[in-house]
Amino acid sequence: MTLHRPESLDEALSLLGGGAVVLAGGTDVYPGLRDGPPPSRMVDLTRVAGLRGISLRDGLWRIGAATTWTDVLRAELPACFAGLKGAAREVGSVQIQNTGTVAGNICNASPAADGVPALMALDAQVEVAGPEGPRRVALEQFIRGPRNVDLRPSEIVSAVLVPEATGQGAFRKLGARKYLVISIAMVAAVVEVSGNAISRARVSVGSCSPVAVRLRGLEEALTGATVAEVPGIVAGADLPGLTPIDDVRASAAYRREAVRTLIARTITDAMEVRDVT
Numbered sequence: 001m002t003l004h005r006p007e008s009l010d011e012a013l014s015l016l017g018g019g020a021v022v023l024a025g026g027t028d029v030y031p032g033l034r035d036g037p038p039p040s041r042m043v044d045l046t047r048v049a050g051l052r053g054i055s056l057r058d059g060l061w062r063i064g065a066a067t068t069w070t071d072v073l074r075a076e077l078p079a080c081f082a083g084l085k086g087a088a089r090e091v092g093s094v095q096i097q098n099t100g101t102v103a104g105n106i107c108n109a110s111p112a113a114d115g116v117p118a119l120m121a122l123d124a125q126v127e128v129a130g131p132e133g134p135r136r137v138a139l140e141q142f143i144r145g146p147r148n149v150d151l152r153p154s155e156i157v158s159a160v161l162v163p164e165a166t167g168q169g170a171f172r173k174l175g176a177r178k179y180l181v182i183s184i185a186m187v188a189a190v191v192e193v194s195g196n197a198i199s200r201a202r203v204s205v206g207s208c209s210p211v212a213v214r215l216r217g218l219e220e221a222l223t224g225a226t227v228a229e230v231p232g233i234v235a236g237a238d239l240p241g242l243t244p245i246d247d248v249r250a251s252a253a254y255r256r257e258a259v260r261t262l263i264a265r266t267i268t269d270a271m272e273v274r275d276v277t
Contacts, residue, residue: 005044009051009129009158015043017153024051024066027092027100028108051158061162062127065103069115070094072102079168080122083188083270086171087118090183103157106139109147109211116143116212117204118171118188122162130155143211167192167200170269172262175249183207184250185259191270198225201267205242208259213241218263227271234264 004020006012016022021039023029024046033039045051051066054075061081063072069088077085091097091105091114105115106126119139126142128135131154139160142150151157167190175181185207192200201222206212218237225233237260244255 001038002041003044004041005047007047007049009048012043012045012048012156013129013131013154015041016156020153022156025068025096025100025104027096028104045156056164059164061164063102063160063162065101065157065159067102069097069100069102069105073097078164078166080165080190081162081169083121083169083171083190083266084115084118086169087114087173087186087188090114090171090173090186102160106143106160107149107151107157109143109145109149111146111210111212112182112186112207113212114173114183114186114206117186117206118169119160119162120204120212120214121169121188121190121202122165123202125161126150126157127159127161128155129158134158136161140214145210165190167202168270170266172266172269174258174262182249185244185255185262187259187262187266189263189266189270191267193271196226198222198230198267198271203263203267205239205259205263208242208244208255210243215239215241215263222267227268230267230271231264234260234267 004015006015019039020041020043023042023044045066052064054063054067069091072088073085091100105113124139125136126139137150169190171188173186174184188204190202191198201219203215203219204212221233221237244252246252
């Protein structure tokens with residue numbers, strides 16, 4: 001196996017294709033190598049200039065593809081990112097958070113990827129670099145299914161882009177234990193409040209469908225709701241995007257019931273934090 005460590009984006013792109021495997025944090029890549037022979041070439045992106053860090057420019061937050069979850073936790077970000085920071089704390093152990101990258105979490109395309117619902121609730125876009133130039137894809141369209149993303153062999157994710165926004169974020173995850181757990185269900189929300197009622201809500205759920213989903217019908221129904229009204233609205237809402245399955249962690253019936261409680265609590269978290277501050 002040959003390991004390449006390019007220092008520019010153009011150099012990295014020139015090394016792709018032909019079965020090359022892209023490496024950043026490696027927290028998903030290396031475990032996957034147990035299932036087959038090693039690749040002939042690996043392209044390590046950790047030295048590529050501009051792929052790590054978080055910045056704000058022209059109303060757009062740019063999270064470099066090689067930005068780690070620890071970087072996210074340490075960054076000074078507005079309140080709408082609180083859900084993303086909450087998800088960052090749930091990504092494996094501290095050692096995984098120090099190494100695992102935001103783009104890796106997305107590109108792995110696991111239904112239980114902690115960062116995806118939080119980024120969806122932030123209206124995130126994925127910036128893709130390739131030989132034909134950069135392109136942007138909404139995160140909801142970028143992840144097509146489990147282990148399936150809109151990325152050609154000659155392309156890499158260069159950044160995740162989040163529009164500047166107001167509101168308060170929140171994140172909750174349900175698992176069989178407190179730490180180091182793959183979720184039974186998880187919810188992220190970004191809520192804007194006017195007076196004592198919701199003026200806008202963005203809600204996303206993971207681990208209850210092949211791909212994390214935004215609950216746009218529920219978001220609309222929540223407009224004008226107070227904290228006291230949220231549980232009833234969630235309990236009676238039609239959630240057609242959620243198609244939970246039975247697996248070793250929980251039954252579909254349990255997920256279907258538990259996620260409503262999780263949604264209501266996550267939205268309430270965002271509203272109550274806003275009220276306190």
